[in-house]
Amino acid sequence: MKPNFRHEINGKKLATAIAQDYKTNEILMLAFIDEEAFNKTMETKKAHYYSTSRDAIWFKGEESGHIQSVKEILFDCDKDAVIFRIEQIGGACHTGHYSCFYQKLSEDGRELEDIGKQVFNPDEIYKE
Amino acid sequence: MKPNFRHEINGKKLATAIAQDYKTNEILMLAFIDEEAFNKTMETKKAHYYSTSRDAIWFKGEESGHIQSVKEILFDCDKDAVIFRIEQIGGACHTGHYSCFYQKLSEDGRELEDIGKQVFNPDEIYKE
Numbered sequence: 546m547k548p549n550f551r552h553e554i555n556g557k558k559l560a561t562a563i564a565q566d567y568k569t570n571e572i573l574m575l576a577f578i579d580e581e582a583f584n585k586t587m588e589t590k591k592a593h594y595y596s597t598s599r600d601a602i603w604f605k606g607e608e609s610g611h612i613q614s615v616k617e618i619l620f621d622c623d624k625d626a627v628i629f630r631i632e633q634i635g636g637a638c639h640t641g642h643y644s645c646f647y648q649k650l651s652e653d654g655r656e657l658e659d660i661g662k663q664v665f666n667p668d669e670i671y672k673e
Numbered sequence: 674m675k676p677n678f679r680h681e682i683n684g685k686k687l688a689t690a691i692a693q694d695y696k697t698n699e700i701l702m703l704a705f706i707d708e709e710a711f712n713k714t715m716e717t718k719k720a721h722y723y724s725t726s727r728d729a730i731w732f733k734g735e736e737s738g739h740i741q742s743v744k745e746i747l748f749d750c751d752k753d754a755v756i757f758r759i760e761q762i763g764g765a766c767h768t769g770h771y772s773c774f775y776q777k778l779s780e781d782g783r784e785l786e787d788i789g790k791q792v793f794n795p796d797e798i799y800k801e
Contacts, residue, residue: 546778546782546783546784546785556681561703563691563700570700571698572691574749597680618777618778619778621775622766622767622775624776626773639750640750642750645750649745649746650674657674660747
C-alpha cells in the first residue's frame with residue numbers, strides 16, 4: 546500500500562507527510578515524500594522525506610541525531626497525505642524548537658509570537 | 674503577517690494548511706491555501722482553502738454545514754505551512770468520518786484499517 550503521489554510540487558510528483566508526536570498529538574513538522582522516501586521510512590521505521598530544495602531524499606536527523614522513530618502511519622481519505630506518528634529524539638526544528646510550528650499568529654494577524662519549547666541550541670548541533 | 678506561498682503546487686503558488694482539533698490535537702485534514710483563502714479565513718474565522726482540482730477558493734462546510742471555526746493559527750519556521758486550530762462542526766471528511774486520517778497502515782505495509790469515527794452519513798449530507 547503506497548500513498549498517492551498525485552500532487553506536482555515544485556516539479557515533482559509527491560505526497561505530503563505530517564510528523565505528529567505519537568504520545569501528545571502535537572504536530573512537529575510538515576514535509577513532502579516521494580516513493581523512495583516512503584519506502585525507506587517503512588524499511589527503517591525512521592522518517593525520511595523528500596527535500597524539494599535539494600532535490601534529494603532526506604533522512605531526518607542524519608546530521609543532527611534528531612531522528613524520528615515511526616510508531617504508526619495514517620493515510621487520509623484520498624491517500625495523498627499521511628501522518629507519521631513518531632517519537633522525536635531531540636527536536637524536530639532546525640531552530641532548536643521541539644516543533645517547527647512554534648509561532649502563534651496574533652488575533653489581529655499582525656504579529657507572530659514564539660510559543661515554542663526550545664530543546665537544543667542549533668549552533669551546537671548544526672556545524673558548517 | 675502572511676504565510677509564504679512559496680511552493681508551486683499543481684501550477685499555483687500555495688502554502689499548506691493542517692486542520693487540527695483545538696481541544697484534542699487530533700489532525701482532521703490537510704489542504705492548500707492561497708492568499709485569498711488565508712485572508713478569508715482571517716476575516717471570517719472560518720477555514721477557507723484553495724482547491725487545486727477545482728482551481729477555486731473553497732469555504733469548508735459551505736455545502737454540508739460542517740464548518741471549521743478557527744480558534745488560533747500557528748506558523749512553522751519557514752512560514753510555508755500553517756495549522757488552523759479549529760472547532761469542527763460535524764465531521765471534516767466527505768466520507769462521514771470526523772477526521773480524513775481514518776486509515777491506519779498495517780505493520781507490514783500491506784493493508785489499511787479503518788480506525789476512524791463515523792459521525793455522519795455522507796449520502797444524507799452531500800446531495801446531487
